[in-house]
Amino acid sequence: MNSAQATAKNHEQLSPKPNGNSCAQAIDLKWEWGLGLSCLVIVVLAFSFELDNSSALTAAGKTMPGVCWFRNLTGYDCPGCGMSRGFVAIAHGHFTIAWKLNPAVLLWFPVVAAQIPWRAYRLVRYYASQRDRKSQPATQDESHLAKKSTSQRQTVVVMIILGVALLVQWIVRLSWRL
Secondary structure (H helix, E strand, O other): OOHHHHHHHHHHHHOOOOOOOHHHHHHHHHHHHHHHHHHHHHHHHHHHOEEOOOOOEEEOOEEOOOOOHHHHHHOOOOOOOOHHHHHHHHHOOOHHHHHHHOOOHHHHHHHHHHHHHHHHHHHHHHHHHHHHHHOOOOOOOOHHHHHHHHHHHHHHHHHHHHHHHHHHHHHHHHHHHO
């Protein structure tokens, strides 16, 4: 292969294809919609439930059963024990109760709640760019795909950091009880 053919092949691999990467776009749309709607459901449910005097979740006057299989099996709280009740406490402005249930919930709730407007913004921006893109030539740079994957990586990094915080607080709480 001569140098002109090699240059042409490299250019072909690096340049965007017309209307290409639709699979990557669909995957990213699923990510944006899935994460945004999941967070919306979590926040709506947090506002829908109540905590009774014993910090049990109640809905429509009925107490919800405890569902932590780890606690039922071992007798110890799992790293996420108290998160659901903590989300409900924060949704109703009871930050001290939320701290007592699971300190990590004070980090998780704002991140989950912030995903709703952030994902909505990204979806609106995406659909607006798609509308504008239809009126432009097919050779347009598709750098918006790289930005989406960056957003996914950032979200995963934040979730890993929050997961580590959840584990650290669990270890500290376990050490206090032993």
